[in-house]
Amino acid sequence: MKLSKLAALVGVIAVALFIMLPNLSWAEDGGALYKAKCAMCHGATGEGKPAAKIPSLVSEKTQGMSDAELTDFIANGGPSKKATHAFEKKGVTPEQVKALVAHIRGMGKK
């Protein structure tokens, strides 16, 4: 590839990133999404509600799940396809699910 072509490509990518960035940061606000869609059940800090059989998200068990398993659980309801989760059917985008997984990881580190 000629150098000028490479420079043009880099330029195009830079412009694309610049356009996408504001949308990305909006879409990936995992904390706000968690507060809006999950906190009423799993608690503000992910502690869960043992009395209502809602699991903690900061437990070793949940934190021990892989990102792929967490993603599947949130997007599709996990192996047993629980309808309470399956958030992708309720309009949560894959980027938002990713942000939620990151937020759950973040809560686990505190």
Ligand code: HEC
């Ligand atoms: C209506 C209450 C409710 C809401 C809202 C809710 N959950 Fe849950 N969640 C549960 C219950 C109950 C379980 C355990 C039972 C099951 O398997 O469905 C669970 C299980 C989970 C698990 C698996 C935990 C484990 O160790 O097996 C994850 C991960 C999870 N929820 C994430 C989320 C996220 C992220 C959101 C928001 C997008 C959310 N949940 C919203 C009630 C809820």
